[in-house]
Amino acid sequence: MIDYRVDGDGIAVVTWNVPGSPVNTLNDAATTAYVAAVDKALADPAVKGIVVTSAKSDFIAGADINDFLADRSVAGLEAGSRAINRVFRRLETAGKPMVAAINGTALGGGLELALACHYRIAADSPKTRIGLPEVTLGILPGAGGTQRLPRLIGVRAAVPLLVEGTRLPVADALKLGILHAVVPAAELLHKAKAWILAGGKAEQPWDRKGFRVPGGNPGDPGVQEFLSVVIAKVHERTAGNYPAPINILSCVYEGMSSPIEVGTDIESRYFGVTAATVQAENLIRSGFLALNDARKLKRRPAGVPKAEFRKVGVLGAGLMGSGIAYACAKAGLDTVLLDREPAMAERGKVHSDKLLTREVERGKLDAAGREATLARITPTVDYAALTGCDIVIEAVFEQRDIKAEATHRTAEATGPDILFASNTSTLPISGLAEHWPRPDNFIGLHFFSPVHRMALVEVIRGRQTSETCLAQALDFVARIGKTPVVVNDSRGFFTSRVFATYFEEGMALLAEGVNPALIENAGRQTGMPLGPLAVADEVALDLVHKIIVQTRADLGPSYTPPVSAPVIELFVEKLGRVGKKAGKGFYDYADGQRRLWPGLAEHFPRAARQPDVGSVKRRLLHIQSVEAARCLAEGVVESTTDADVASLLGWGFPAWAGGVLSYVDTIGVDRFVAECEALAASVGPRYAPPDILKRLVGTGTQLRAAGR
Ligand code: 3HC
Numbered sequence: 001m002i003d004y005r006v007d008g009d010g011i012a013v014v015t016w017n018v019p020g021s022p023v024n025t026l027n028d029a030a031t032t033a034y035v036a037a038v039d040k041a042l043a044d045p046a047v048k049g050i051v052v053t054s055a056k057s058d059f060i061a062g063a064d065i066n067d068f069l070a071d072r073s074v075a076g077l078e079a080g081s082r083a084i085n086r087v088f089r090r091l092e093t094a095g096k097p098m099v100a101a102i103n104g105t106a107l108g109g110g111l112e113l114a115l116a117c118h119y120r121i122a123a124d125s126p127k128t129r130i131g132l133p134e135v136t137l138g139i140l141p142g143a144g145g146t147q148r149l150p151r152l153i154g155v156r157a158a159v160p161l162l163v164e165g166t167r168l169p170v171a172d173a174l175k176l177g178i179l180h181a182v183v184p185a186a187e188l189l190h191k192a193k194a195w196i197l198a199g200g201k202a203e204q205p206w207d208r209k210g211f212r213v214p215g216g217n218p219g220d221p222g223v224q225e226f227l228s229v230v231i232a233k234v235h236e237r238t239a240g241n242y243p244a245p246i247n248i249l250s251c252v253y254e255g256m257s258s259p260i261e262v263g264t265d266i267e268s269r270y271f272g273v274t275a276a277t278v279q280a281e282n283l284i285r286s287g288f289l290a291l292n293d294a295r296k297l298k299r300r301p302a303g304v305p306k307a308e309f310r311k312v313g314v315l316g317a318g319l320m321g322s323g324i325a326y327a328c329a330k331a332g333l334d335t336v337l338l339d340r341e342p343a344m345a346e347r348g349k350v351h352s353d354k355l356l357t358r359e360v361e362r363g364k365l366d367a368a369g370r371e372a373t374l375a376r377i378t379p380t381v382d383y384a385a386l387t388g389c390d391i392v393i394e395a396v397f398e399q400r401d402i403k404a405e406a407t408h409r410t411a412e413a414t415g416p417d418i419l420f421a422s423n424t425s426t427l428p429i430s431g432l433a434e435h436w437p438r439p440d441n442f443i444g445l446h447f448f449s450p451v452h453r454m455a456l457v458e459v460i461r462g463r464q465t466s467e468t469c470l471a472q473a474l475d476f477v478a479r480i481g482k483t484p485v486v487v488n489d490s491r492g493f494f495t496s497r498v499f500a501t502y503f504e505e506g507m508a509l510l511a512e513g514v515n516p517a518l519i520e521n522a523g524r525q526t527g528m529p530l531g532p533l534a535v536a537d538e539v540a541l542d543l544v545h546k547i548i549v550q551t552r553a554d555l556g557p558s559y560t561p562p563v564s565a566p567v568i569e570l571f572v573e574k575l576g577r578v579g580k581k582a583g584k585g586f587y588d589y590a591d592g593q594r595r596l597w598p599g600l601a602e603h604f605p606r607a608a609r610q611p612d613v614g615s616v617k618r619r620l621l622h623i624q625s626v627e628a629a630r631c632l633a634e635g636v637v638e639s640t641t642d643a644d645v646a647s648l649l650g651w652g653f654p655a656w657a658g659g660v661l662s663y664v665d666t667i668g669v670d671r672f673v674a675e676c677e678a679l680a681a682s683v684g685p686r687y688a689p690p691d692i693l694k695r696l697v698g699t700g701t702q703l704r705a706a707g708r
Helices: 028-043 074-092 109-115 133-137 145-153 155-164 170-176 185-197 221-238 244-255 260-275 278-295 319-330 342-361 367-375 400-414 429-433 467-479 495-511 516-525 532-539 541-558 565-574 613-634 640-650 662-667 669-682
Strands: 002-006 011-016 049-054 098-102 119-123 181-183 311-315 334-338 377-380 391-394 419-422 442-447 456-461 483-488 587-590 593-596
Touching: 002 028, 011 028, 011 185, 028 049, 028 074, 049 185, 074 109, 074 260, 098 109, 098 185, 109 145, 119 170, 119 185, 133 155, 133 244, 133 278, 145 155, 145 244, 145 260, 155 221, 155 244, 170 181, 181 185, 221 244, 244 260, 278 483, 278 640, 278 662, 311 319, 311 400, 319 334, 319 342, 319 367, 319 377, 319 442, 334 342, 342 367, 342 377, 367 377, 391 400, 400 419, 400 429, 419 467, 429 442, 442 467, 456 467, 456 640, 467 483, 483 640, 495 516, 495 532, 495 565, 495 613, 495 640, 516 532, 516 593, 516 613, 532 541, 532 587, 541 565, 613 640, 613 662, 613 669, 662 669
Parallel strands: 011 049, 049 098, 098 119, 119 181, 311 334, 311 391, 334 377, 391 419, 419 442, 456 483
Antiparallel strands: 002 011, 442 456, 587 593
């Protein structure tokens, strides 16, 4: 776990290598072994100094975040931080020079360990990242980071890194003074030892007599002004949903004018209260662990050999098809991009050209990389070009007959044994599968726009989709660097069905006479990326209108249109304001600006009594979660985690709530059900909580624990 060796020059090399994990983490056993190794070096009079490094490709990834889920008490979390703070301080003041030889990424507690060393030298690698990303987990650095970093590089430089959780390349960390040196990897240990042998001192800047924080203490007027601007910005960005960044600022403000021991005690106090919040639990559980598991296909059907992909066909070179083709080519796959018209197919390739050119301009790709990626895309109108594809993804117009024709023609070219996927967002998969000779090889792969930015792919299992097809489709999604969530076939699947409730509820509020600015502000204050009316404009009202018309035709009298249907019909049929793409919807889009359309007041007279913002926020979030719970009850999604991941990646459900079903636990099941029942009585039956929730009331069981 921790290797200890003393070389002929009297340098102890302490090497981290935590077994059973791809990364080193400061778990209890490893930390204890580390401290024992350093103590051994301190006690050995023959040892002149200590070099700390790692045998893995990364240095240390920080604390083991699973530990923060084990004991959720403020006291326990605070005690853990206090213990590590005391031990780092003891080692830093023990009198022997310590060097962190940072061979790879050093994050969180890993960097904090390095900050408690007297010299930090890193191997030059473009992959290495240096930073304190705790804030992204809803916690704060609890091993001295809030105290040592500002003392080292100054409050103004440290605060943005702390509140944003920035992961710096080594060159930037060197420039900022977090690292003392960056050297070629092969020289790392030699140079680390050389610093000690050249007389490197066991001394920290903050222990020097008369030490002053570089750039001034938080008490100084200039620094105070800087901090108040940061506080205002953090409040604006987080709308009070995330306590961590404000608590980080408190640690810096309160800790910086005290001796470091007092500062780290202050930090531990804030660490306890911050790490114990439900937001921290949600960000760790869903934002980190669940996303990691989804990305790594942890729930892929076992026993199916991993599928390899070399050649992909994409049918339809519209917005989605050309985005999918880009993602495939970028992942190194030969990509046939087929459309009816040669010019359309070519235009689809131009989409990739534009994206790649932008990457070159930003220095993220070289010209050769751009050329190689572009060369992988073959635009064509000829189905014969699909021969040899391992998978074909259909992204043609959302019309059954057009899709059916494209499916038949592909089968003629490729034979029935390849995977065939439809990118439909509205048509049930099982029906479309009938057009493929082997419906067991047919699956839905629902990408999101813009494809190059959206990580999620909703993988839709049709009635006849085989486990092999599912497993291999998951392999494909992972191969192109996206994150899959598996859902079962149904109308609107999961993502579109639940997300739609958000903007539909916005329209319902509008129809009730609620001030549109209030609706939009409330939406944003929940942490959703856009207000519901802005979202409706982005989605395009004519598309929503088309889905309503189609579903009405499919289901007949049993269909209950969404509550927003009259508003949508007004906007599409009478006003011709279909959304952003037309330059007009609920907003006017002129000069690159978005302004609420003044005509809203005429069509939706304001109610005399306006609701408070809290109740609008509640409606906008509760409606999504109650619909998601229905999907869980119906088996559209199979677990609360799947629902959470789909909502975080698919439509930006607020991460503080952990996702659309973790939100229920965040509120508390009892309270959520009571509030939904009250809304069902006052607003409409769409809020009626399903049995899957009602059964849990009074049991003290979380939905997360009870959900399938
Ligand atoms: N704790 C527990 N598990 C961790 C971990 C951590 N800090 N960091 C990574 N892992 C796990 C991952 O979950 C993954 O598990 P798996 O094998 O079951 O899938 C495995 O290690 C490998 O991780 P990745 O797949 O993410 O590997 P990459 O090579 O892509 O990335 C990394 C490596 C950059 C280190 C990335 O894992 C990462 O960003 N980790 C989180 C870093 C972090 O947030 N550190 C702060 C922790 S909190 C802290 O230190 C508090 C302190 O102030 C007291």
